[in-house]
Every structure is written in structure tokens, then in C-alpha cells.
Amino acid sequence: xxxxxxxxxxxxxxxxxxxxxxxxxxxxxxxxxxxxxxxxxxxxxxxxxxxxxxxxxxxxxxxxxxxxxxxxxxxxxxxxxxxxxxxxxxxxxxxxxxxxxxxxxxxxxxxxxxxxxxxxxxxxxxxxxxxxxxxxxxxxxxxxxxxxxxxxxxxxxxxxxxxxxxxxxxxxxxxxxxxxxxxxxxxxxxxxxxxxxxxxxxxxxxxxxxxxxxxxxxxxxxxxxxxxxxxxxxxxxxxxxxxxxxxxxxxxxxxxxxxxxxxxxxxxxxxxxxxxxxxxxxxxxxxxxxxxxxxxxxxxxxxxxxxxxxxxxxxxxxxxxxxxxxxxxxxxxxxxxxxxxxxxxxxxxxxxxxxxxxxxxxxxxxxxxxxxxxxxxxxxxxxxxxxxxxxxxxxxxxxxxxxxxxxxxxxxxxxxxxxxxxxxxxxxxxxxxxxxxxxxxxxxxxxxxxxxxxxxxxxxxxxxxxxxxxxxxxxxxxxxxxxxxxxxxxxxxxxxxxxxxxxxxxxxxxxxxxxxxxxxxxxxxxxxxxxxxxxxxxxxxxxxxxxxxxxxxxxxxxxxxxxxxxxxxxxxxxxxxxxxxxxxxxxxxxxxxxxxxxxxxxxxxxxxxxxxxxxxxxxxxxxxxxxxxxxxxxxxxxx
Amino acid sequence: xxxxxxxxxxxxxxxxxxxxxxxxxxxxxxxxxxxxxxxxxxxxxxxxxxxxxxxxxxxxxxxxxxxxxxxxxxxxxxxxxxxxxxxxxxxxxxxxxxxxxxxxxxxxxxxxxxxxxxxxxxxxxxxxxxxxxxxxxxxxxxxxxxxxxxxxxxxxxxxxxxxxxxxxxxxxxxxxxxxxxxxxxxxxxxxxxxxxxxxxxxxxxxxxxxxxxxxxxxxxxxxxxxxxxxxxxxxxxxxxxxxxxxxxxx
Numbered sequence: 065x066x067x068x069x070x071x072x073x074x075x076x077x078x079x080x081x082x083x084x085x086x087x088x089x090x091x092x093x094x095x096x097x098x099x100x101x102x103x104x105x106x107x108x109x110x111x112x113x114x115x116x117x118x119x120x121x122x123x124x125x126x127x128x129x130x131x132x133x134x135x136x137x138x139x140x141x142x143x144x145x146x147x148x149x150x151x152x153x154x155x156x157x158x159x160x161x162x163x164x165x166x167x168x169x170x171x172x173x174x175x176x177x178x179x180x181x182x183x184x185x186x187x188x189x190x191x192x193x194x195x196x197x198x199x200x201x202x203x204x205x206x207x208x209x210x211x212x213x214x215x216x217x218x219x220x221x222x223x224x225x226x227x228x229x230x231x232x233x234x235x236x237x238x239x240x241x242x243x244x245x246x247x248x249x250x251x252x253x254x255x256x257x258x259x260x261x262x263x264x265x266x267x268x269x270x271x272x273x274x275x276x277x278x279x280x281x282x283x284x285x286x287x288x289x290x291x292x293x294x295x296x297x298x299x300x301x302x303x304x305x306x307x308x309x310x311x312x313x314x315x316x317x318x319x320x321x322x323x324x325x326x327x328x329x330x331x332x333x334x335x336x337x338x339x340x341x342x343x344x345x346x347x348x349x350x351x352x353x354x355x356x357x358x359x360x361x362x363x364x365x366x367x368x369x370x371x372x373x374x375x376x377x378x379x380x381x382x383x384x385x386x387x388x389x390x391x392x393x394x395x396x397x398x399x400x401x402x403x404x405x406x407x408x409x410x411x412x413x414x415x416x417x418x419x420x421x422x423x424x425x426x427x428x429x430x431x432x433x434x435x436x437x438x439x440x441x442x443x444x445x446x447x448x449x450x451x452x453x454x455x456x457x458x459x460x461x462x463x464x465x466x467x468x469x470x471x472x473x474x475x476x477x478x479x480x481x482x483x484x485x486x487x488x489x490x491x492x493x494x495x496x497x498x499x500x501x502x503x504x505x506x507x508x509x510x511x512x513x514x515x516x517x518x519x520x521x522x523x524x525x526x527x528x529x530x531x532x533x534x535x536x537x538x539x540x541x542x543x544x545x546x547x548x549x550x551x552x553x554x555x556x557x558x559x560x561x562x563x564x565x566x567x568x569x570x571x572x573x574x575x576x577x578x579x580x581x582x583x584x585x586x587x588x589x590x591x592x593x594x595x596x597x598x599x600x601x602x603x604x605x606x607x608x609x610x611x612x613x614x615x616x617x618x619x620x621x622x623x624x625x626x627x628x629x630x631x632x633x634x635x636x637x638x639x640x641x642x643x644x645x646x647x648x649x650x651x652x653x654x655x656x657x658x659x660x661x662x663x664x665x666x667x668x669x670x671x672x673x674x675x676x677x678x679x680x681x682x683x684x685x686x687x688x689x690x691x692x693x694x695x696x697x698x699x700x701x702x703x
Numbered sequence: 704x705x706x707x708x709x710x711x712x713x714x715x716x717x718x719x720x721x722x723x724x725x726x727x728x729x730x731x732x733x734x735x736x737x738x739x740x741x742x743x744x745x746x747x748x749x750x751x752x753x754x755x756x757x758x759x760x761x762x763x764x765x766x767x768x769x770x771x772x773x774x775x776x777x778x779x780x781x782x783x784x785x786x787x788x789x790x791x792x793x794x795x796x797x798x799x800x801x802x803x804x805x806x807x808x809x810x811x812x813x814x815x816x817x818x819x820x821x822x823x824x825x826x827x828x829x830x831x832x833x834x835x836x837x838x839x840x841x842x843x844x845x846x847x848x849x850x851x852x853x854x855x856x857x858x859x860x861x862x863x864x865x866x867x868x869x870x871x872x873x874x875x876x877x878x879x880x881x882x883x884x885x886x887x888x889x890x891x892x893x894x895x896x897x898x899x900x901x902x903x904x905x906x907x908x909x910x911x912x913x914x915x916x917x918x919x920x921x922x923x924x925x926x927x928x929x930x931x932x933x934x935x936x937x938x939x940x941x942x943x944x945x946x947x948x949x950x951x952x953x
Contacts, residue, residue, distance in 0.1 A: 113837075120836040132758060133824050135864055136766040152844065188840075195840035197833045197887065197894045199857040206847025224857060230765055231860060238832035245828040253821070276813055305761040339733040342742055345762045415733075449784070452732065452792050515837045563748045565741070609753045614715060615814045617756050618748060 067322065067675060069688045072476040073177040078694040079160070082181040085477070086520065090527030097122035100526050101285040101533055103270055104128070105257045105312055107240065108137035109233055109507060110490025111291030113514030116239035119248030121519055126283060127240065127249055128272055130256040130307055130620075135237040138293060138305040139510060142229025143350055144213060145221035146507040148186040153210055157218040159183045164695060165216050166505060170470070170498020171647035171663065172697040173328070175671070175690065177477060178495045185516040186508050190222055192515055196235040200224050213503040221504045226350065226442060232507055236514070256620065257312045258548040260288060260319050260486065263540050266531060267486035271541075271548045275620060278613040280552070282536040282545050287485040287525060289518065290316060291510075294469035294491040296329065298628050298635060299580065300572020302466035303335060303348045309624035313473050313492050314631045321473050321481040322673035322686060324494035326631070327639035328470035330501055330648045331581050333399040335465035336450050337419035341569075346465040347450060349443055351503070354392050356436065357422040357460065359383045359399070365410035371421055371459050382406055386659075397500070397581075398659065400464035401650060404581050407463075414461040421459035428456065464581060468506060470497040470648060471638070474673040474688070478521035479513060482673075484529065487522060489513035494671065499647025552612050555622045560605030564621045567602045571595070571625070571632060579636050584652045588640040592633060596680055599629040630679055637674070637683060644668045665697050704730050704796035708743065710755055711803045713812050716819075720812065722801075732792035736779065737762060737769065739791055740802075756815040764788040764928065767863030770870070771816055772803040777867035777926040785865065785928040805866050807875035809913045820866050822912040823880060829908035830901040831884040833893050852890050859887035861929045868923035868931075874915030879923040881909050882939035883931050889942055899946035906943055 074081040074088075092100070100123050104115040107129040115127040129137065149162040162183040167174055190208070194200065200222050201209040210219040224231040243249040254275040261269040261282065269284040292312035296302035317323045334353055335346045360381045362374055383402055384391040394402070403420045406412065413419050428436050433456060437444070444455045451461070472494040479487050479495070490510040497505065534541070578591035602625070610616040645654040645661035646668070654662045671688040706727040713720025727743050734742070737759050744754035760768040764785040771786045773779035779789045794800065802816065810818040860883070868879035885902050888894030894901075917936060924933050 117837040131760060131766075131768060132820060133864065135824075136760055136768050138761060138766070141761045141763055141765050150843070188838075190843040191840040192835075192837060194843040195833065195835045195893055197856075197891050199853050199860050199887065199891065200843075202848055202850045202853040204850050206849055206853075207844045224860075227765070227861065230863075231857075234860065238827060239835075239837075241824065241828040242832045242834060245830075251824075253824070305766065307760045340731055342731065342734050342738045344735070344738050344741055347763050449788055450735075450790065452790070519837070561749070563745055565745060607748060607751070609748055609751060615756055615817065618754055 067482055067686055069474070069482070069673060069686050070476060071175065071688060072478055073175070074477070078176055078180045081177050082184055089520065089524050092523045092526050094122055098124060100124065100287070101126065102287050102289060102522070103283055103285040104289045104291060105270065106137065106291035106293060106490070106492070107134035107237070108139035108291060108293055108490060109229075109236055109510030110492070110514040111289070112137070112233065112236035112240045113511050114289055114291060114489060114518050115249050116236060116243050117515050117519040118522070119243030119246070122248070125243070125249040126252065126285065128252045128255050128257060128270075130254065130275060132254055134240055134251060134253065135234060137233065138308055139233045139507070140230045141305065142507055143226045143348070145211065145223035145228045145504040146189065146232065146511070147213070147220050147504045148190045148222060148508065149183055149220060150187055150190060152208060153219045155218045157220050161218065162186060162220065166496070166502060167498070167695050169500055169502035171500050171661065172498065172665070172669070172692070172695070173325070173646055173690065174496055174498030176692055176694055181517065182496050182509060182512050185512045188516055189508060189511045193232060193235050196239060198224065198231050198235045216502070229507060232511065236511070257292070257315070258551070258623070259315045259544045261541050261544045262319055262483065263534050263538060264531065266484045266529070268534050269536065269541060271544045273548070273552070276615050278611070278616065280545060280548050282541040284533055284536045284541065286533050287487065287522060289487045289489060290473065290492050291490045291514070292492045294472070295631060296466040296469050298571070298632050299466040299576050300568050301338060301343060301346050301576070303332065303346050306345060309627065310631045311624050311627045313488070314627045316473060316481065316483070316486060317634075318676050319483070320676065321483050321486060322675055323471070323634060324474035324671050324673045325471035325499070325638065326635040326674070327642055327649045328499045328647060329466060330468040330470060331397070331400045331464045332467035333396050333403065333464045334422070334462045336447065337414050337461050337463035339415055339451070347446070348465070348467065349447065349462065351396070353422060353440060353443060354399070356427040356439065357392065357424050358426055359392050359420055359422055361406045361411040361413060361420050363411070367411070371413070380406070380411070397648060397650060397661065400581050401659070403464055419461040419463045422462045423459035424455060425459070466580070468501055470494065470499060470501055474671065478524060479518050480521070480525065485525060487518055489518050499649055551623070552619065555606065555608050555619060555626065556612060558603065558606045558608070560607050562601075562605050563607060564618060564625050567598060567606065568625045568628065571598055571629060574598070575632055575635070579639055582650050582652050583639050585640065588636050591636045592640070595629065595633045595636065602626065602629055634674060634683060638672055641685065642668055642672065663699070669697065704732070704791070704794070706730055706794065706797070707799040709799065709801045710816070712755070712815055715814055716811050730791050732790065734791045735762065735787055736773070736789040736791065737787050756817050758817050759787060762787040765863060767865040770805055770865045770867055772805065772870055774801050777805065777870040778928050783928055783930050785863070805870035807869045807914070809875060809877070810866060810869060818866075820864070822914070823864050823866065823877070825912065826877070826881060826905055826908045827884065830904035831888070833888060834897060846892050848891060856887050856890040859883045859890070859931065859935050862931055863929055865928065867926045867928060869914065871922040871926035872915065873920065873922070874918060876917045876923070877909050877912070877914035878917040878936050878939070879927060879931055879933075881905050882935040885939045885942060886935040889938070898942060899949060902939060902942045903946050903950065
């Protein structure tokens with residue numbers, strides 16, 4: 065395929081691009097909109113808001129999710145908040161400042177024009193959500209409350225206690241329900257996309273499996289929108305929901321969509337450590353805990369004493385020691401890697417030695433237990449529920465965990481992939497967070513894409529591409545359907561000895577050890593050796609019970625892990641070629657003297673967009689240069 | 704610890720189900736309840752048997768997908784805790800644990816412990832929203848909302864739609880679920896505008912789905928993992944009556 069990466073960024077000053085685009089974009093007349101069918105896969109913040117808004121505009125929408133209801137998508141678990149440049153605090157915030165903070169937070173690896181647009185529409189999101197009845201936190205005067213969040217010097221984060229994601233998702237879900245009721249959206253819950261169908265190079269439908277009946281069916285449309293989230297479960301253990309998977313985006317990749325920056329993965333420093341082999345997922349604890357907790361490990365390797373019996377002079381407060389100015393509040397990536405380093409030295413605590421202490425005893429003595437309880441009571445309770453330990457009496461144990469993935473399918477300014485008619489929104493695309501996402505920005509991006517950007521830009525595609533919709537009898541649909549059926553039967557016919565979880569766990573360990581928090585050329589090459597071996601054994605020795613024509617949880621899972629086993633290689637390829645450290649991608653060979661990420665703007669100021677060339681073939685790299693017109697790339701420093 | 708599990712197995716919605724007994728061995732007290740089931744399932748699959756099907760996703764108590772009746776109690780013995788947040792330290796060596804799906808005519812069993820809760824979606828579709836389309840919303844601070852109202856609305860809005868309230872109720876009533884949404888939206892000025900239609904439509908849909916009536920026992924409140932309280936039902940009844948009367952004399 066001869067691919068030319070055209071980002072379609074409008075000309076003119078960055079602050080005027082979105083206005084200019086909207087002035088010049090082609091529109092679809094209201095009476096014609098109902099002639100267009102749109103498939104939306106995934107119903108998280110991005111998918112639900114897009115499906116609802118497209119329905120309101122008059123399009124015919126078919127929305128799909130694998131959960132039993134669109135209200136369950138993993139956006140629901142986001143705790144912190146959502147950023148918006150409202151400047152309600154009068155503390156100097158502006159669209160430009162939010163734009164700049166996001167670009168800088170992303171370590172200068174995001175596209176300027178997209179990020180500026182994100183900051184512009186952030187203010188509309190809050191208005192929209194309030195109008196829907198989202199119960200944001202308020203002050204006594206009745207106005208919206210804000211708090212500050214990492215990577216910003218202003219208070220621009222709107223929140224609904226520790227459940228902002230839930231409340232925003234329910235707002236989008238309710239808007240979606242309204243459109244379902246009005247007949248504008250047809251909802252397919254418990255239905256999983258298995259493949260995408262291209263006709264004459266355009267995305268014209270999907271193949272999906274009804275998870276209850278097992279029936280594999282083709283669905284046709286004029287355009288397809290993927291809102292299928294991130295791929296952090298490639299590490300097996302992550303803070304993602306169990307069902308989160310890469311299948312939809314990976315299938316699109318195999319059909320020719322470019323996958324951009326897969327190596328940009330975010331590790332969150334404050335999660336509850338793994339308790340044993342049985343562990344199925346990791347739970348995030350709000351980062352705010354580091355405001356009052358001190359991080360330490362024993363000085364001596366293998367010190368098995370109870371933490372309260374280890375005297376002060378035998379403790380190593382390693383963050384305070386290594387980063388005296390920032391101490392326990394060192395940035396996410398630094399804190400994460402430092403924890404890994406002390407555990408690698410054998411000084412980790414708790415089961416398996418993969419944990420460090422977060423100690424509140426000093427703060428409790430200084431401020432009193434009540435103050436700490438007031439600030440973090442719910443977190444201490446959650447911690448006790450999971451670990452059985454009382455963090456008022458002994459230090460918490462924490463360890464970093466994969467949390468969010470900045471990479472995703474490559475999209476242009478219109479959020480369309482290089483496949484015409486295939487749009488990608490939310491965490492599933494690559495566009496706005498660069499190499500690292502700031503807190504409270506994921507919700508903002510998902511809703512910006514779904515409510516305000518895609519519903520505008522998709523009209524341009526319909527207005528300029530008259531090739532319409534095809535019957536599902538078209539040979540391309542039949543072919544894709546047969547392939548999906550064959551893949552399902554192949555998984556069921558191996559009849560080997562190992563379970564899907566077994567393979568997923570094995571893959572996750574390789575990815576975490578070799579391509580996780582810190583990567584080296586050697587570790588990545590090791591991963592690239594190991595992944596095909598695991599994949600080969602998977603296809604020879606997997607055991608999936610049951611049949612294809614019923615609810616079969618093992619079969620669903622097997623299909624997802626089969627795709628992770630291919631995708632993992634792409635992640636490692638990308639991490640290997642990016643010979644620099646930036647944001648969430650840390651190559652040990654490229655760091656400053658004090659252990660900060662060392663970027664190489666001369667060689668790597670580009671988006672790495674990968675083209676599929678066959679399993680086990682080196683994918684082809686296409687580079688989209690990152691041209692900064694507004695901001696100057698600088699060394700990121702939070703000192 | 705070692706446990707004996709009595710688990711409801713049912714091939715599909717048209718087949719009759721029954722209890723099967725399994726041994727769960729070397730269960731760690733640090734496992735979550737669902738992780739314990741994962742381990743049992745791994746063992747079953749190694750023997751070539753089909754795993755026990757159950758719904759789950761986020762495993763941090765917020766998505767509302769999981770839900771098992773454990774020893775007769777929806778979500779198990781701990782108050783305000785979803786099944787995924789229940790840990791095995793709540794049980795002791797040698798225990799027998801009975802695990803069943805939600806039991807309600809409006810939640811038909813799909814397979815084993817998986818039930819169809821789409822009735823809840825249809826209730827929300829009938830009116831559980833504010834009718835605003837994207838764009839054109841006034842500034843977020845245009846209408847001040849008393850903090851107390853916003854906090855009360857939030858308390859109702861924390862419902863995760865798991866269905867434990869229905870499973871706990873002897874009448875399989877969905878009043879707590881419906882009331883939580885009616886209450887959340889009616890407490891806010893944005894939702895006030897269409898509160899009459901909303902409550903009539905949602906209660907109408909609830910009845911159509913075949914959920915039972917409320918007899919004020921409060922088992923729903925006791926089972927709710929998010930601590931939604933009965934006063935939301937009282938508020939809904941009030942709104943319903945008001946809407947009914949207004950409707951009659953219009």
C-alpha cells in the first residue's frame with residue numbers, strides 16, 4: 065500500500081484552526097442525514113457521547129458494546145476529574161494555558177493543532193454535562209467547585225467526589241438512552257466486534273459476534289467509528305477492567321489502518337501491589353496520597369521485619385534522598401521507576417517483594433488521625449478491604465501499575481484513520497496526549513471527541529464521498545464473516561492443555577519485565593524473541609472448552625488474548641525503534657544524569673505510524689513529523 | 704483454606720438449572736471472591752469442563768456488572784460491598800458457600816450465574832435523562848445549585864445499576880433503582896423541567912417489565928452496595944402522585 069500521511073491540519077494560527085475548519089467544512093443537509101448509517105463500536109465516554117450526538121443530528125446509528133449494558137464501560141472507573149479551561153477560579157487559566165500544559169505534559173510528542181482544539185472545546189463539555197444533570201461538586205454559593213491536579217499550576221479540574229468518570233459516563237449513557245428511545249440509535253449490547261470490513265478501500269461495516277447466541281453477523285454502514293479504549297491489558301495485570309482489549313483496533317491495524325506510538329504507555333505509581341499469582345487486576349489509589357505519605361523501603365535487602373519494628377535509621381526514604389527538591393511528590397514516571405529500582409535491589413516489601421511503603425505515621429503524629437481520615441478516609445477503607453491491613457497503624461504498600469495507553473490508531477485532524485470512513489476516538493486513537501497523559505485529561509478527550517469533534521468532522525466525509533452503503537451480501541462481508549468463523553473454530557479445535565489465562569499471564573510477565581516501566585534494547589529484543597514463542601504455543605496448546613454457538617466466556621477471552629499476542633510485538637518494535645526517552649516511554653540508555661527522560665528531538669520528533677506487513681514481519685514505519693508552530697520544544701522539568 | 708461451593712449451573716435460558724458442588728482448595732484470604740472463582744474455573748478447564756459463567760468487568764466496585772447471591776445475600780455478607788470487592792478473608796476454612804444468580808422473573812438467567820438485566824436499560828430509556836441535545840447548553844455556572852441539593856442528587860446518582868435491590872426484594876421490585884434515577888434528576892433544576900413525564904414513564908416501564916411492588920421492607924437498601932436509601936423511594940412516590948393528579952386535571 066502506498067501510504068501518504070496527511071494530517072489535514074488547517075492552515076493559519078493554531079488558535080484559529082478549529083474555527084477556520086468549521087467555517088470551511090462541508091455539511092450534510094438535515095434531510096439527508098437520515099440516509100447515512102454509522103456504526104459506533106464501544107460505549108465509553110467517547111463512544112456513548114458520539115452515538116448520542118450523531119443520533120441527535122439525524123444519522124442512523126448502530127452502537128455496539130461487549131458488556132451487558134452501555135453503562136458499564138471502563139470510563140466509569142475514572143476517579144479524579146475532568147479538566148476545562150473555564151478559569152472560574154480567576155487564577156490565570158486560559159485555553160492557551162491548558163493547551164500548553166497538555167503539550168508539555170505529553171513531552172512534546174502530541175500534535176499542536178489537535179491539542180489546541182481539545183482545550184477550546186473543554187469549556188463546552190462542562191456546560192453540556194451540567195445541562196444533562198451531572199452532579200458535579202459545588203460550593204456553598206451553588207457554583208461549581210474545582211481542584212488542582214498534577215502537571216498544572218491552576219485549579220481547573222471539575223469533579224464529582226471520587227467518581228467523576230461514573231457520573232460523566234452515566235450522563236452520556238442517558239443521552240444515548242434518549243436516542244435509543246427515539247429510535248435514532250439501535251443498541252447491540254453483549255456483542256463483540258471481531259473484524260472490520262473494507263470495500264474499495266473504505267470502511268463499510270463490521271463483523272460482530274452476539275456473545276449470548278454465539279451468532280456471527282455482518283453489519284453494514286456508511287462509516288465506522290471505533291471507540292474501543294486502550295490496550296493496557298497487554299501487561300495482563302493493569303488497572304483496566306478485565307474485558308478491556310485491543311481486538312477492534314488490532315483488527316483494523318491488520319486491515320491497513322496505521323497504529324501510532326504503541327510504546328507510549330502510562331504507569332501509575334500508587335496502586336495496591338499484587339498479592340499473589342491469583343491476582344486478576346490491580347487497583348489504583350489516588351495519587352493525592354503522596355501529599356501526606358512518605359515513601360520508604362528497608363536499607364537492608366531481604367529485611368523481613370514488620371515495618372513498625374524497623375528503626376528510623378534503617379529506613380531508606382529513597383525519593384527524598386534521590387530527589388531532595390520534589391521528594392515524595394516526584395513526577396509519576398520518576399516515582400514509578402525509583403520503586404522498581406529498589407525492588408530490583410531486593411529491598412521491596414510485601415508478597416513477592418514487589419512493593420514499597422507509603423507511611424502516614426509522621427502525618428498522623430503531626431496533624432492527627434482525624435485530619436488524615438478526613439482527607440483520605442475512603443482510600444484507607446478501600447485499602448483495608450483489599451489487603452486486610454489498617455494503614456493508620458502500619459504503612460501502606462504500593463507499587464506502580466499500567467494504567468492508560470497514549471498510543472492508538474493514527475488519525476488525521478478529522479479523527480479519521482488512513483482508511484477512509486474509519487474514524488477513531490477516545491483512548492483508542494493516538495492524537496492528543498503525546499507520550500504522556502496528564503491527570504483529568506482522559507475524560508476531557510473522550511468527551512471532546514464524542515460530543516464536539518467527530519459529529520462535525522464525519523459530515524465532511526459523507527459530503528465528499530458519495531460511495532454509499534453495501535448490502536451484507538457483498539462478497540467482502542461474506543469473506544470477513546467466514547474468516548471470523550474460521551478463527552473462532554480454530555480456537556476451539558486446538559484442544560490443548562493450557563488455559564487462556566495461563567498464556568495471558570505469561571505474555572503479561574514478559575511485557576511488564578521487558579517493555580514495562582523501563583526498557584532497554586536488550587530487554588526489548590528479548591521480548592521480541594519470547595512473544596512469537598508464546599504465540600506459537602498458544603495456537604498449539606490452548607484449551608478452550610464449550611462451543612461457538614452459546615455464551616462462552618473462555619472463547620471470548622481466547623480471541624482477545626490471541627490479538628494481544630500479535631499486538632505485543634508491535635509495541636516492542638515501536639519501543640525498540642524509539643531510541644530516546646519521552647513521557648511514558650523510558651529507555652534506560654537515554655536518560656539524564658539525574659534519571660530524567662532524555663528526548664532526542666532531532667531524530668524522534670515524529671509520530672511513529674506502523675503499517676501491518678504480516679504476522680512476524682517487521683511492520684513498516686511511516687513518520688509524521690511533529691511541526692511545532694506555536695510552542696518551542698524544551699526539556700520537561702518539574703523541579 | 705478449603706471450601707465447598709454449591710454453584711448454580713444452567714446451560715441456557717431454556718434449560719432447567721441445578722446446583723453443582725465443587726471443592727475450592729488452598730484459597731488465600733487475600734483473594735477476591737471472583738478471583739477464587741477464577742481459580743476454580745482454571746481447575747475446571749484443565750479437566751476439560753466448562754467454566755462457571757459469571758458477569759464481571761472493572762473489579763473495583765463501580766461498573767455494576769458483577770453480582771452473585773452468596774449464601775442467600777446479594778453481593779455476600781459485607782455491607783455496602785460489591786461481589787468483586789468481597790475478599791475471602793470474610794470466610795473461614797471448611798465453609799460451604801452457596802452461589803446463585805440474581806433471582807427475578809424480570810432478570811432471566813442467560814447461563815449459570817449470568818442474568819439479563821436489559822429491563823434496567825429499558826427503564827432508563829423510557830425517561831431517565833434530561834432531554835438536552837449536544838450544543839447550546841448555557842454556561843455551567845448559569846444556574847447556581849444549593850450544595851445540599853447537589854450532594855443529595857449525587858447520593859442518588861451513585862447507583863451502579865447492578866440489580867442487587869431487585870435480587871434482595873421478596874417481590875423482586877425495582878423501586879430503589881428507579882427511585883434513585885428519578886430522585887437524582889428531580890433534585891436538580893436541569894431535571895426538574897420534565898419530572899412529571901419522567902416519573903410516569905419510568906414507573907410505567909418498570910411495571911411493564913414485570914417488577915413487583917414495594918412493600919417497604921427495606922431489604923433493597925440493606926443489599927445496595929452503594930448505600931442508596933429508602934427515602935428516594937418516598938420522594939419518587941410523592942412525585943408520582945403529584946404527576947398523576949396533575950395529569951388527571953389537565
